[in-house]
Amino acid sequence: MILKILLLLVFIFLTNQGFKFRLDYLIETNNITTIIVFSILWVFSIFVLLLVTFQQNSLIRIFWALIIAATTAVSYGFYAAGGSELEVLDVLELWQARHETSRAFDHFQHAVIKAAIVAFFGFVIIAYPPPKIEGKAKKLLTVFAWLPIIPVMMFITLIFIKSDRAVAGLPQQLSPISIATAVGYKLSVQEIPDRKTVNEKPKYAAKVKHLVYLVDESINPDYIYTSPGKLLQSFTQNQDKIANFGTAVSGSNCSARSNAILRLGATRDNLIESVRTSPTIWQYAKKAGFRTVYIDSQASEKTVTKPNDFQNYMTSEEAKLIDKFYKVKNVEGPDLDYRLLEIMEDELKSDKPTFIYANKNGAHFPYDDNYPDSAAIYQPVPTGEESSGLDGLLDLYESGSMEPVINTYKNSIFWTVDKFFEKLFMEIDLSDTAIIYTSDHGQYFEPSSTTHCTSGEDAPATEGLVPLMVITDKKPLLHKFEESAVTNYNATDQFSLFPTVLDLLGYSEDIQNQYGPDLLDPPSGKVSAFNTGDILGIISKDTIWREVSKEERIKLVPNAPIKPLAN
Ligand SMILES: [Zn+2]
Numbered sequence: 203m204i205l206k207i208l209l210l211l212v213f214i215f216l217t218n219q220g221f222k223f224r225l226d227y228l229i230e231t232n233n234i235t236t237i238i239v240f241s242i243l244w245v246f247s248i249f250v251l252l253l254v255t256f257q258q259n260s261l262i263r264i265f266w267a268l269i270i271a272a273t274t275a276v277s278y279g280f281y282a283a284g285g286s287e288l289e290v291l292d293v294l295e296l297w298q299a300r301h302e303t304s305r306a307f308d309h310f311q312h313a314v315i316k317a318a319i320v321a322f323f324g325f326v327i328i329a330y331p332p333p334k335i336e337g338k339a340k341k342l343l344t345v346f347a348w349l350p351i352i353p354v355m356m357f358i359t360l361i362f363i364k365s366d367r368a369v370a371g372l373p374q375q376l377s378p379i380s381i382a383t384a385v386g387y388k389l390s391v392q393e394i395p396d397r398k399t400v401n402e403k404p405k406y407a408a409k410v411k412h413l414v415y416l417v418d419e420s421i422n423p424d425y426i427y428t429s430p431g432k433l434l435q436s437f438t439q440n441q442d443k444i445a446n447f448g449t450a451v452s453g454s455n456c457s458a459r460s461n462a463i464l465r466l467g468a469t470r471d472n473l474i475e476s477v478r479t480s481p482t483i484w485q486y487a488k489k490a491g492f493r494t495v496y497i498d499s500q501a502s503e504k505t506v507t508k509p510n511d512f513q514n515y516m517t518s519e520e521a522k523l524i525d526k527f528y529k530v531k532n533v534e535g536p537d538l539d540y541r542l543l544e545i546m547e548d549e550l551k552s553d554k555p556t557f558i559y560a561n562k563n564g565a566h567f568p569y570d571d572n573y574p575d576s577a578a579i580y581q582p583v584p585t586g587e588e589s590s591g592l593d594g595l596l597d598l599y600e601s602g603s604m605e606p607v608i609n610t611y612k613n614s615i616f617w618t619v620d621k622f623f624e625k626l627f628m629e630i631d632l633s634d635t636a637i638i639y640t641s642d643h644g645q646y647f648e649p650s651s652t653t654h655c656t657s658g659e660d661a662p663a664t665e666g667l668v669p670l671m672v673i674t675d676k677k678p679l680l681h682k683f684e685e686s687a688v689t690n691y692n693a694t695d696q697f698s699l700f701p702t703v704l705d706l707l708g709y710s711e712d713i714q715n716q717y718g719p720d721l722l723d724p725p726s727g728k729v730s731a732f733n734t735g736d737i738l739g740i741i742s743k744d745t746i747w748r749e750v751s752k753e754e755r756i757k758l759v760p761n762a763p764i765k766p767l768a769n
């Protein structure tokens with residue numbers, strides 16, 4: 203009996219890494235009420251867990267053992283993968299990225315193994331038959347058979363009251379299932395307001411025949427330079443077709459949110475409302491007489507389970523606005539973006555004006571999947587065992603060098619950005635086509651930290667730093683962008699892209715202005731910021747921003763020149 207209690211306590215102790223951090227924080231901020239609530243919930247949860255382990259009815263005991271072991275394992279695995287506790291927004295994000303599950307499993311193998319071990323021990327400790335208890339105590343245990351529902355309901359209530367960090371530091375035996383239930387409930391009852399329609403046709407003729415919105419994956423702008431001031435070769439050789447806006451700030455530091463901001467007419471000032479109700483980029487393109495094409499090259503054969511598995515908050519309603527929907531499938535990692543380029547080239551041959559939104563695979567993790575051996579120009583790279591994602595990264599860091607992993611990242615960029623653009627400039631006729639090129643978010647290299655998607659106001663700025671270029675060979679148009687790229691160098695953010703697209707499609711200033719300044723307007727002077735919270739307002743309507751100063755852009759991207767390179 204004592205052994206069972208001891209083992210349970212040890213299990214709880216070992217699987218609640220967020221506890222001490224949260225308690226320290228609460229003590230530091232002198233938050234007495236929260237400390238009291240926090241302590242009561244802890245004591246009550248431990249009491250409930252003890253009752254469960256001594257439950258005399260085997261079926262009920264095994265039922266709870268399964269749930270508690272699974273919940274703890276998910277939380278433990280999440281912690282092992284990213285070094286932070288599972289929170290409400292993480293669950294939302296994981297739900298949105300569910301099509302990437304198998305890639306994540308590959309990347310975080312070590313975490314999956316640890317989670318499995320935790321699940322096994324948790325299950326055995328709780329499910330193992332307890333000593334027989336007779337009489338009144340047995341009756342009481344029967345009465346309290348479903349007691350764990352009470353702390354779960356309490357946690358759910360907290361989530362609805364306090365939103366994101368509501369259950370931080372609380373027992374991981376019960377909190378992840380509470381989060382999942384709360385998020386699931388909200389997702390199911392969420393009323394989605396109607397999206398507005400585009401009523402007016404553009405006032406002017408479109409400024410280009412074809413427009414491509416090329417959104418790369420995980421590109422840290424420091425790495426589009428090979429050394430200080432020296433852009434990748436393909437960009438250098440084609441500088442007469444590029445207006446380079448320097449380092450821009452992304453809409454968010456997470457793929458789904460950033461892409462949704464780009465497609466759904468999001469504004470900085472009224473984020474949640476605009477994401478839900480603005481007409482989409484497809485609606486504006488169609489009203490302007492453009493065919494709409496979407497290409498997603500992030501869905502290799504490993505990850506796609508069904509053809510309509512949309513990512514980045516795309517709904518089937520939105521997908522109906524797309525005339526041609528491509529998901530690049532059955533293609534090896536290094537070929538994903540090249541297949542995207544082929545499709546792009548074909549579509550741009552159309553006589554009809556065409557608008558393409560393309561999600562490149564770019565430097566998607568695991569980095570060494572993205573390029574062929576022949577493109578491994580940066581050496582050394584991790585070998586064999588080490589190369590499996592973050593585990594390798596951490597080992598290497600501890601052994602004193604992150605260089606090998608960063609080399610795989612640089613090789614990725616060499617192949618999927620430099621070589622990709624070399625081919626693009628050779629094969630795509632840019633005389634009446636414009637490409638807006640950027641990345642969904644940046645990439646941050648630090649041990650025990652995720653590379654992007656950190657929540658909170660103090661997320662690393664690097665996660666939201668991205669390249670931004672307008673590429674075209676239509677000279678008068680290019681010159682306008684080149685001029686504004688001088689005044690707007692290192693000063694823009696991705697909220698300016700939606701109105702820029704509207705401008706290129708020919709919409710009036712009035713309509714553009716609803717979405718804030720575009721790339722051709724002078725800088726607003728407002729400090730740029732990327733969002734690090736929920737943009738759909740699922741749990742709360744509050745938005746969380748990480749402001750990025752101009753100084754940070756310069757300091758964190760040392761390879762980029764401080765002023766634009768002269769053409
Ligand atoms: Zn991404």
